[in-house]
Amino acid sequence: MKHVIIILTLILAVNIAYGQKPIESYTPVLKKTLSRSIQVDPRKGYAIQEVKPNTNIYVLTDGIWQSVVIVTNKGVVLIDAPESLAPNIQKAVAEVTDQPIVTLVYTHAHIDHIGGSGQLKGIPNLEIIALKGVADFLREKNDPRRLLPTKTFSGAYVLRKGDKQIDLTNPLNFHSDEGDLFVSVAKDKFLMVIDVLAPGYVPFKNLDITSNIHEYLKVFDQILAYDFDVFVGGHLTSIGDRNDVLESKEYVMDVYETVKRVHGRTDLMEVMSNAASKIGWDNKFLLFKVFLDKVIDESAAEIESRWIGRLAGVDVWAKSHASTMLLYVRWDD
Numbered sequence: 216m217k218h219v220i221i222i223l224t225l226i227l228a229v230n231i232a233y234g235q236k237p238i239e240s241y242t243p244v245l246k247k248t249l250s251r252s253i254q255v256d257p258r259k260g261y262a263i264q265e266v267k268p269n270t271n272i273y274v275l276t277d278g279i280w281q282s283v284v285i286v287t288n289k290g291v292v293l294i295d296a297p298e299s300l301a302p303n304i305q306k307a308v309a310e311v312t313d314q315p316i317v318t319l320v321y322t323h324a325h326i327d328h329i330g331g332s333g334q335l336k337g338i339p340n341l342e343i344i345a346l347k348g349v350a351d352f353l354r355e356k357n358d359p360r361r362l363l364p365t366k367t368f369s370g371a372y373v374l375r376k377g378d379k380q381i382d383l384t385n386p387l388n389f390h391s392d393e394g395d396l397f398v399s400v401a402k403d404k405f406l407m408v409i410d411v412l413a414p415g416y417v418p419f420k421n422l423d424i425t426s427n428i429h430e431y432l433k434v435f436d437q438i439l440a441y442d443f444d445v446f447v448g449g450h451l452t453s454i455g456d457r458n459d460v461l462e463s464k465e466y467v468m469d470v471y472e473t474v475k476r477v478h479g480r481t482d483l484m485e486v487m488s489n490a491a492s493k494i495g496w497d498n499k500f501l502l503f504k505v506f507l508d509k510v511i512d513e514s515a516a517e518i519e520s521r522w523i524g525r526l527a528g529v530d531v532w533a534k535s536h537a538s539t540m541l542l543y544v545r546w547d548d
């Protein structure tokens with residue numbers, strides 16, 4: 216027994232020494248975040264819920280990914296076809312309408328959001344709308360999981376289907392290089408922007424794996440310029456609203472300002488010289504890493520202290536957020 220305890224203590228010490236926090240020690244998801252979650256029956260695997268009464272706009276989720284079902288009197292417009300949801304999409308749509316799926320819109324090219332489209336290829340005459348950049352990319356990839364678009368556009372496209380007008384707009388590429396869409400139904404004050412934020416949580420790893428922090432920092436104001444009271448972000452368990460966008464913007468700006476300040480006060484040569492006094496100057500990559508890690512660790516510690524009780528997942532991703540932001544602050548800002 217004594218030996219077991221010693222071994223476990225050693226494993227814990229090694230984990231901590233190498234920066235791997237034991238998973239049991241992470242802060243649980245905040246109660247306020249859990250209490251607003253859409254409940255997904257694990258036996259069923261998905262839930263479909265109207266985003267607001269009398270809109271005929273539904274969010275379809277498995278608890279991790281979200282797509283949107285817009286029911287019109289001339290058929291259903293499906294926004295995204297996540298791979299995880301694909302086997303249940305037609306079943307879920309049939310729960311809320313007799314209308315067939317006639318149009319599929321891709322918000323962007325990422326597999327996790329549209330990689331289920333291949334499983335919808337049996338739907339006759341399915342129209343698939345995407346940005347030209349997304350279509351070009353998909354043609355190059357030739358991926359059977361992602362059906363090729365049948366209609367493409369650049370900039371903006373007004374999709375009129377039956378009694379609904381859906382505005383598709385590409386104001387900036389805040390997340391993926393091929394292009395990202397804003398999907399808005401102005402009459403219902405509905406807005407869908409994928410992979411910027413998750414209501415009640417901090418953004419996903421590396422600030423939602425954006426390929427362009429400069430654009431990502433601008434996207435929050437672009438979102439807030441819309442008149443909406445329902446926001447779908449594409450991930451996790453909740454539907455959001457303006458307050459979620461404001462809170463996520465405040466978090467991201469805090470990450471930016473914190474990293475900028477900590478980076479500004481940290482002397483590269485001093486940190487590298489201190490490290491070199493132990494290992495010499497040969498391993499320049501390692502010496503530089505010591506400097507970057509110092510900025511990341513000090514920034515993340517500050518961010519965690521301010522946000523741990525406000526948004527869920529802070530201690531999961533704060534270091535990755537600081538790391539991504541440091542690349543922008545040091546090399547682009």
Ligand SMILES: [Zn+2]
Binds near residue numbers: 323325328390391410
């Ligand atoms: Zn994505």
